[in-house]
Amino acid sequence: MCVSHCLHKENPMLKFLLALSMGVFCVSPLQAGDVTPVTKSCQPGAKQAQCERWVTDIKKAVALAYKGDNGAQRTIAFCLSTGCHGAVAIDKVASCSWHLVIANSGSTTVLDSSNTRNTCRPMTPAEKDEARALASDLVQKIYKRPMVKTDQM
Template sequence: MLKFLLAVAIGVFCVAPLQAGDIRSVTKSCPSGEKQANCERWVKDFKAAVELAHKGDHGAQTTVAFCLSTGCHGAVTIDRVASCSWHLVIANSGSTTVLDRSNTRNTCRPMTASQKDEARALASDLVQKIYKRPLVKTDQM
C-alpha cells in the first residue's frame, strides 16, 4: 500500500493495482473464530479471481471490483479507487451488462475528481495490459 501511495503522490502510475506481489497487502489475515473459514474462503477466491481478472475473465473482474468495494466479508481491504478502476476495465471489456454499468456509477460517481483521475489512470494501465488497447472513456463516472 505504501508503494501505491508513493506512486500517487509523485504522479507515476506505472504499476497497475493488484499485481501478484500486491495481493497479500490487499487481503487480510482472517481472525480465528466461527467466521474464520468463511473469511479464508473469500481470501482464496479473491486471489484466484485476481489472476483470472488479469487474463480478461469478466466474472473474475466483477469479483475483484466487488471485493475491493465491499471488503468481501472482511477478507479484503476496501479500496474504492481500485474498485472503480476495475469497473472501468469491465466497461472496456466488450461484455458489459446493465448491472456492470450500474456498479460503475455507484462505485465511481461519489469519488472526488482526483480519485476519478487516479482510477482512470489505473484502469488505463489495466486495459492496455489485458486487452492490448487504450482505455475508452465512459460516461458512467
Template sequence: MLKFLLTLSLGVFCVSPLQAGELTPATKSCLSGEKQGHCERWVKDYKTAMEQAQKGDHGAQVTVAFCLSTGCHGAVTIDRVASCSWHLVIANSGAATVLDSSNLRNTCRPMTPAEKDQARALSSDLVKKIYKRSMITTDQM
C-alpha cells in the first residue's frame, strides 16, 4: 500500500511542464444576483488578459497573476501555483517592477517546496512559449 501511495504522489509531481502549461484555471460561473454583471465583467476581462498575457503583455500578466491569487471577485478559481508561475514569468519578462518582485515574494514564499517546484516547471514552460528562450533562474521565492 505504501508503494502505491508513493507512486501515486510521484505521479502528481511528474506532470510534464507542457501538460501543466496547458492546464489553465477555469473561470467560474457567475451566480445570478446583483453582483452577476460585475462577475461576468471580470470573467471577460480575465479571458482577455490571459490571451494577451500569453503574447507577452506585462499588464495582462499582472492581471492574470492577480486573478489567480485573489479570485477576481469570485470570477476565477484561485490557484496559488499558477499565480506564482505567472509572477515568475513576469520576473523573467524584462519589464518587472519593484512591485512585481514584492508580489512574487508574497505569493510564492508561503507555498510548500513541492508547490514551488510545480510553479517553476510551469513558468519555465510559459517563458519558453512566450519569449522563446529559457527562464532566467530567480529564487526570490
C-alpha cells in the first residue's frame, strides 16, 4: 500500500486529511518541513497500556524535539522505526530523517551512528534522497543552520 510512503510526496493538508480518513491523528499541526509521527488509536488487549503510554510520550517528545532535545529526537526516530507497541505508524523515511537530525545535533553517540546506519542504509536511493531533504528542513528549522552531510547512509 502506498499510503505511508506516498504521504511524504503530498502537501501537508492532504497528508493531514488522509491520516484522518485512516482513523489516525497527527500529534501536532503539519507545516512544511515537519516530520511528525502519526499516532494510532490503541487497540484493546495486552499491549493497550503500553501503546497509550507511548502515544502520550510521543506527543511530549514532538514538542521537545523541535526545541532541540536529543532524547526526544531519539524517541521520535525510535517510534517511527518500531511503531512503539502500535502507538505510531512506522515510517522508515521519517525515522531516517530524524536520525540525520540527531547526527547534526552535535550530541551524537556511537549508538546514534549505529541507529542511523541500521535505519537509513537499507532504503532505496530515492528514499534516502527524501530523508535527506526532510532532515535538511528539520535541521534548518531546529538549529537555524544548514545540515552537514553525513556518510552514514
